[in-house]
Amino acid sequence: MSVAEFxxxxxxxxxxxxxSQRASLLEAHLRAADDLSAAWAFWFLLGHRIPRTVPVRLxxxxxxxxxxxxxxxxxxxxxxxxDLAETLSLLLPDLPEESSDVALAELVEAGVSGLAGSSRxxxxxxxxxxxxxxxxxxxxxxLKLVTGGFRIGVARGIALRSAAAAIGVxxxxxxxxxxxxxxxxxxxxxxxxxxxxxDEVAAQPRPFQxxxxxxxxxxxxxxxxxxxxxxxxxxxxxIDEWLIEPKWxxxxxxxxxxxxxxxxSRGEGYLDRSFPEIVDAARGLPLGCVLxxxxxxxxxxxxxxxxxxxxxxxxxxxxxxxFDAVHAVFFAFxxxxxxxxxxxxxxxxxxxxxxxxxLASARPDVIRLxxxxxxxxxxxxxxxxxxxRDRGVEGLMLKRLDRPYEGGRGRGSWWKWKxxxxxxxxxxxxxxxxxxxxxxxxxxxxxxxxxxxxxxPVAKAYSGxxxxxxxxxxxxxxxxxxxxxxxxxxxxxxxxxxxxxxxVQRSARHRSGVAVRFPRILRWRRDKTPEEAxxxxxxxxxxxxxxxxxxxxxx
Amino acid sequence: xxxxxxxLELSPAGLWCPFGEFHIDPWxxxxxxIVTHAHADHARPGMGNYLxxxxxxxxxxxxxxxxxxxxxxxxERIRLGDVxxxxxxxxxxxxxxxxxVEHRGEVWVVSGDYKLAADPTCRAFEAIRCHRFISESTFGxxxxxxxxxxxxxxxxxxxxxxxxxxxxxxxxxxxALGKAQRILAAMESEDLPIxxxxxxxxxxxxxxxxxxxxxxxxxxxxxNATAHRGRALVLAPPSAVGGxxxxxxxPASIGVASGWMLVRGMRRRRGCDEGFVVSDHAxxxxxxTAIAATECEAVALTHGFAAPLAAHxxxxxxxxxxxxxxxxxxxxxxxxxxxEAAVGxxxxxxxxxxxxxx
Numbered sequence: 075m076s077v078a079e080f081x082x083x084x085x086x087x088x089x090x091x092x093x094s095q096r097a098s099l100l101e102a103h104l105r106a107a108d109d110l111s112a113a114w115a116f117w118f119l120l121g122h123r124i125p126r127t128v129p130v131r132l133x134x135x136x137x138x139x140x141x142x143x144x145x146x147x148x149x150x151x152x153x154x155x156x157d158l159a160e161t162l163s164l165l166l167p168d169l170p171e172e173s174s175d176v177a178l179a180e181l182v183e184a185g186v187s188g189l190a191g192s193s194r195x196x197x198x199x200x201x202x203x204x205x206x207x208x209x210x211x212x213x214x215x216x217l218k219l220v221t222g223g224f225r226i227g228v229a230r231g232i233a234l235r236s237a238a239a240a241i242g243v244x245x246x247x248x249x250x251x252x253x254x255x256x257x258x259x260x261x262x263x264x265x266x267x268x269x270x271x272x273d274e275v276a277a278q279p280r281p282f283q284x285x286x287x288x289x290x291x292x293x294x295x296x297x298x299x300x301x302x303x304x305x306x307x308x309x310x311x312x313i314d315e316w317l318i319e320p321k322w323x324x325x326x327x328x329x330x331x332x333x334x335x336x337x338x339s340r341g342e343g344y345l346d347r348s349f350p351e352i353v354d355a356a357r358g359l360p361l362g363c364v365l366x367x368x369x370x371x372x373x374x375x376x377x378x379x380x381x382x383x384x385x386x387x388x389x390x391x392x393x394x395x396x397f398d399a400v401h402a403v404f405f406a407f408x409x410x411x412x413x414x415x416x417x418x419x420x421x422x423x424x425x426x427x428x429x430x431x432x433l434a435s436a437r438p439d440v441i442r443l444x445x446x447x448x449x450x451x452x453x454x455x456x457x458x459x460x461x462x463r464d465r466g467v468e469g470l471m472l473k474r475l476d477r478p479y480e481g482g483r484g485r486g487s488w489w490k491w492k493x494x495x496x497x498x499x500x501x502x503x504x505x506x507x508x509x510x511x512x513x514x515x516x517x518x519x520x521x522x523x524x525x526x527x528x529x530x531p532v533a534k535a536y537s538g539x540x541x542x543x544x545x546x547x548x549x550x551x552x553x554x555x556x557x558x559x560x561x562x563x564x565x566x567x568x569x570x571x572x573x574x575x576x577x578v579q580r581s582a583r584h585r586s587g588v589a590v591r592f593p594r595i596l597r598w599r600r601d602k603t604p605e606e607a608x609x610x611x612x613x614x615x616x617x618x619x620x621x622x623x624x625x626x627x628x629x
Numbered sequence: 630x631x632x633x634x635x636x637l638e639l640s641p642a643g644l645w646c647p648f649g650e651f652h653i654d655p656w657x658x659x660x661x662x663i664v665t666h667a668h669a670d671h672a673r674p675g676m677g678n679y680l681x682x683x684x685x686x687x688x689x690x691x692x693x694x695x696x697x698x699x700x701x702x703x704x705e706r707i708r709l710g711d712v713x714x715x716x717x718x719x720x721x722x723x724x725x726x727x728x729x730v731e732h733r734g735e736v737w738v739v740s741g742d743y744k745l746a747a748d749p750t751c752r753a754f755e756a757i758r759c760h761r762f763i764s765e766s767t768f769g770x771x772x773x774x775x776x777x778x779x780x781x782x783x784x785x786x787x788x789x790x791x792x793x794x795x796x797x798x799x800x801x802x803x804x805a806l807g808k809a810q811r812i813l814a815a816m817e818s819e820d821l822p823i824x825x826x827x828x829x830x831x832x833x834x835x836x837x838x839x840x841x842x843x844x845x846x847x848x849x850x851x852x853n854a855t856a857h858r859g860r861a862l863v864l865a866p867p868s869a870v871g872g873x874x875x876x877x878x879x880p881a882s883i884g885v886a887s888g889w890m891l892v893r894g895m896r897r898r899r900g901c902d903e904g905f906v907v908s909d910h911a912x913x914x915x916x917x918t919a920i921a922a923t924e925c926e927a928v929a930l931t932h933g934f935a936a937p938l939a940a941h942x943x944x945x946x947x948x949x950x951x952x953x954x955x956x957x958x959x960x961x962x963x964x965x966x967x968x969e970a971a972v973g974x975x976x977x978x979x980x981x982x983x984x985x986x987x
Contacts, residue, residue, distance in 0.1 A: 513894025
């Protein structure tokens with residue numbers, strides 16, 4: 075696959091919203107590609123990036139030099155375009171009309187990976203040589219790779235389906251084979267066609283099943299949102315067909331008890347260092363089983379505050395003191411393998427009962443069965459959902475009892491049904507340009523609430539507004555810039571947005587003393603002035619019970 | 630001449646000539662206006678009298694029905710108070726003019742909007758030597774370098790043919806004044822039928838009345854939508870393409886013709902299937918060329934990317950300032966992203982503030 079073909083593919087994928095067209099475009103390109111270029115393309119499709127090794131400042135300088143403009147002018151262009159690679163590609167003068175015939179793999183290995191470990195002079199020479207061989211599309215692609223910003227916006231499911239079709243295996247089989255990671259080499263690409271040696275995959279988790287969101291007003295985060303009540307309600311049928319569990323606010327993980335015993339996260343990493351007690355306890359399980367569940371911290375009878383969990387997740391090496399105050403728990407809710415065999419195709423009802431039997435022998439204080447909640451009606455379940463936060467959980471999980479474990483595939487058999495978000499009205503005090511369709515628009519907002527006659531920032535948010543609203547707010551903000559700090563614009567407080575978030579926690583890093591989790595914009599409050607925004611006190615009143623002490627803003 | 634009052638000042642109503650007692654493209658009602666061209670942000674309603682280029686008379690009448698419009702042929706000098714005024718082609722749209730104002734041997738030129746690229750529907754930009762030049766800077770960033778207009782028109786026509794082959798309407802979002810006529814002029818008989826939105830019709834008629842040759846067009850009404858389903862090219866202003874009106878043209882591919890289409894984010898935001906980089910404004914190299922050609926000793930830049938362009942010109946040794954006007958506000962011709970305003974209030978400032986002591 076040449077660079078030009080890859081650029082055509084990327085452009086083609088961007089130009090169509092149809093999943094089937096994207097899949098067939100991808101399949102055709104992967105099928106026709108040389109193994110090494112296909113491996114790289116697939117690696118990018120899985121969402122990997124090559125870290126940037128050339129400082130942005132130097133890239134700007136080198137391009138400024140070629141374009142005969144000042145680096146400050148390049149920065150102005152960047153502010154406007156929003157995307158650095160695109161800006162630089164538009165500025166480069168005298169690019170050839172067409173890219174010369176270069177394989178994608180050569181561009182990536184010589185023109186991007188090859189920059190690592192080179193001196194600045196060598197880097198500048200390498201880049202300059204590529205700018206003589208690539209057309210504008212090619213230079214854009216190259217610069218996206220060099221700046222570490224290259225991303226193909228293709229859903230993982232489509233990427234896997236297309237790659238599976240190109241190499242002639244089932245998509246679910248390919249999903250299993252790449253679950254522990256994929257290395258972009260020609261050999262690894264060819265090896266995807268063959269079953270792996272079981273010993274090599276002993277530390278490899280199974281593809282995680284994901285849940286759709288019910289009734290969450292956040293189109294960016296949850297495209298599959300559907301309300302359970304009201305005119306647009308989806309019909310879930312009888313409540314008896316569902317397994318209902320608490321939605322834990324912990325870390326999703328698979329506990330692998332095979333030749334290796336590991337706690338595998340949904341990313342391509344392991345949580346063994348953060349939760350050594352769970353891994354230790356797992357050694358008490360019989361060999362040949364894999365449990366799906368949630369790792370979290372427990373204090374007395376409820377989950378510990380999320381901040382405690384965050385401290386653990388940051389752990390690089392064993393720190394005994396940190397682990398004594400609260401203890402880790404793995405709430406198991408599914409069984410993927412037992413006695414060395416894959417049981418993912420069995421219905422949930424069967425997997426659940428085998429899980430219950432298995433855990434009857436586990437150490438109950440560390441590896442626990444996630445409780446099954448029973449309700450007679452959906453309304454009763456809804457009432458429990460609404461009060462979920464009082465019990466330290468995020469809401470409910472709904473899972474169809476008659477369905478297999480559908481790792482990495484469509485939604486519909488698992489739903490998360492979160493407690494209603496908390497909301498406040500906050501004021502935009504700073505903004506910077508967004509990316510993608512928000513490029514060049516001041517649309518990443520820093521939001522503040524009132525406190526003692528001033529405004530203190532409490533959140534950053536960008537998702538949730540319509541394109542027209544984003545453009546209208548951009549115009550207002552650009553007309554009221556009072557200061558510039560790099561890409562950041564300090565603006566006169568004018569725009570009030572209603573933001574929703576899942577919870578408030580104490581934060582030493584934020585000047586306000588609190589931080590909100592998963593902030594997203596609900597709507598633009600054109601009817602409100604900054605004086606009518608919420609005050610810090612109303613945010614503090616939403617702190618978790620055991621966190622409310624000591625949340626004092628830094629002065 | 631260090632101590633004299635400037636020939637043009639920025640008053641609360643707009644650019645003001647105290648010696649001739651007229652405003653140029655004012656944004657509040659005044660008795661005497663000289664108008665560079667008929668786009669809504671330059672030709673606002675409510676002026677006592679409008680002096681316009683004779684070639685733009687029909688267009689101005691279509692845009693400002695009932696107004697008192699006084700035509701002046703390009704290049705012809707008239708005396709207003711103590712100054713001599715003449716209008717010169719700006720190459721932006723039919724009848725667009727640069728305003729030359731001469732007072733006691735000192736020449737100031739207000740560019741209005743302009744482009745240097747060839748356009749068969751209007752007279753080409755003419756560089757006017759002057760002491761002071763007040764220039765637009767809509768696309769005043771070095772990323773804006775227009776592709777060859779013929780290539781872009783060829784791409785547009787290829788898209789139009791592809792749509793017909795696929796049985797879809799080719800709906801092109803385009804400004805009603807200037808861009809629409811420029812695109813029409815590039816179409817050939819094989820590109821027919823062409824349906825046009827009602828907002829374009831009086832302006833197309835004005836161009837024809839002035840003698841600009843344009844291919845035949847049909848109203849974009851329901852009857853024609855049905856009669857030419859899946860094979861017509863449809864021209865409509867951006868507001869119509871974003872609204873319910875567009876639904877009668879289904880299935881359709883949506884194209885946008887605008888200089889902003891050079892940037893991916895803008896294309897994505899417009900939600901179009903195809904973007905064509907066709908602009909009636911000067912791109913970066915042409916702004917530099919036009920400013921240099923005036924041989925001016927100082928330039929004031931307004932609307933668009935005034936500050937970055939001014940900084941660049943200063944680095945090349947030219948005296949360059951920015952002026953905050955209301956050009957570009959809420960205009961069909963400037964529907965790009967918001968641009969951070971030049972520092973200063975709208976109106977009430979000197980155009981060249983770092984003038985030496987009086």
